[in-house]
Structure formats: C-alpha cells, structure tokens
Amino acid sequence: MDTWLEIEEFCRVTNLSRERVEEMAKEGTLRSKTQEGKTLIEASSGANAVISKVETSVISAASAPLDTTFVEKTIGTILSLHEKVLEAKDESIGSLKGENQFLKEALFSMQDVYDEDKKTIQALREQLKIAQEEIEFMRRKYKLMWGKVADLSPKGAGEGKE
Template sequence: MESNAPTSTSTTPASAKAWIEFSEFLKLSGLEEQKVLEMIENGLITSKEEDGRRLIEAESSSNALVQRVQTGLTSAEANGSSYDPVFVERTIHTIMGLHDKVISAKDETIVAFKSENSFLKDALISMQEVYDDDKKTIEVMREELSHAREELEFMKRKYRLMWGKVADLGNAKG
C-alpha cells in the first residue's frame, strides 16, 4: 500500500520537514527496501509521493531507526549477545546524517520565513505609504469640496439678491 500523505502526527509544520528520496534513504540507512516499505506501512516512517518520486521524512525515519536499534540492543543484552560494531557505527552514522538533513531543512525554513517576513514588511510599508497618500488626496478633495460648497452658497445668495431686486423692480413698476 502506497502512502500519498504523511502518516505522522508530528506537530512540526510541513514546511519545516526534511524530505529525502527513497533511494537516498536506502543508501543512508543500509536497510533493505522491503523493510523500509514495511516501516512505512506500519506508520513508523512518514513518506509521500511528489512528482512521481517517493520521499521519506528524515525526522520520523531517524526516530524509527533509533527505536529499532534500541529494541535490538535491549534484546541483544537479554540474550547475552552483542551487535557487530560496524553495524552500530553505520547506524549511528545514518542517524547523524538524517539529523544533519533535519537541521539543514529547519535552517532553510528559517531563512525562507525571514525572507517572507521581509517581503511582507516591505509590502506593509508600501501599503502604508499608499494609504498615507490616499489620506492626503482625500483631505485635499474635502477642502476643494468645502470651497466649492462655499462658492455655491455665495452664488445662491448673489442670485437671490439679484432676483430679489428684479422682483422688487417689477413690483415697483406695476
């Protein structure tokens, strides 16, 4: 069964996750493909399909590897046997590699967020400048409207006086 969506319930934002290609994960972990597919099906490792490629989420996969090694070490201690030092070294190297990828992805995310914040800040400043310009334009238009109203009132009074004199002249002749 192939998973198109991450199966993890982690609280880490999706943008902050480090995704590595399935083949790269197989090389890093040294695990068999079938074992990794089983871990994906069991929800131990988060995966997704993107552009026809299967991607593995680095943090969940490193956690799964750590749990696997811890379980193996515990059972080896109980049985009185030990792991091959090469296996332990390779597992530690794999976990460190995955950890580096997670840190790198988080650093990239921080840089992206800073860039986005800078862009949003510039956009807000620009919008504030446009708002201030619009405010000034509205104030000028209000002043012009007020002046036009005063002029209209003056003209109304002038015409009333003029028509009032004409009416008075007409009444005086009559």
C-alpha cells in the same frame, strides 16, 4: 514538521537496502507515502525505526560484544537524519522570514497609499468648501443686483423665482 526523503536518499543515508526499507514501510515501522510517482520516507520515523532496531539488537545481544562498525553506522545514520531535519527547519524559517518581509513591505506600501488618499481627500474638502463659499457669494451678488435669488435645484433651475 515532517521531513520526507526519497527512498533512494533514505537508503543511502541509513545504509539499508531498498528491499529492507520497503519491507519496514509495509510493516508500518517507517512512515511512507507516494507522491508524483516517487516513494517518500518520513525522516523522523526512520530515525525512530533505526533507534528501536539498535535497542532490540543491544537487548538481544546484551552479553555479546557489539560490532563497532554497526554502532558507527547507526550513529552516522542518526546524525545524517538529524542534519536533514535541521536543514529542512532552516529552509522553512528562511521562507517564513522572506514571507514576513514581503508582508511588512506590503503593509508599509498600503500605509503610504492610505496617507496619500487622506491628503487628497483633505484637499478635495477644501476645494469643495471654497466652491460652496463662491456659490453663496454669487447668490448674494445676484440678489443685490437683480433682487432675485437663483434656485440651483434641478426642478427650479432657470425659472428665477423670488
């Protein structure tokens, strides 16, 4: 997962000038993009660029002693970038947990609706069965009383066929 920082924030974290960061982005050392008129720098590419810059400096100055402030700034930069990445990951995890909780609640709600619909369907089936039994009872009663059976189909309704 990529973490993008605004160029000003990246400059502040890395203690590099804006011109140097823009130059590194043009060289391809840093991954950058422009979004909503703002230049964004990808944090992990920045960490890799700073680390490779330190490695180059260490190799070229192998015999010369390193400036302690430079090393401290580099380590501070790496730690700051690492903290930003961790914060972004924590934020992503939090949003995923919230989304999962929402989906879980929606699923429980759908299960409740399904159970209620199932009960309603069962009640309607019972009512239909009772109504059919009453109709059959009325047919037998009518036949006994009048000797006829009522045809309840639409084409024969009201004709009273035997």
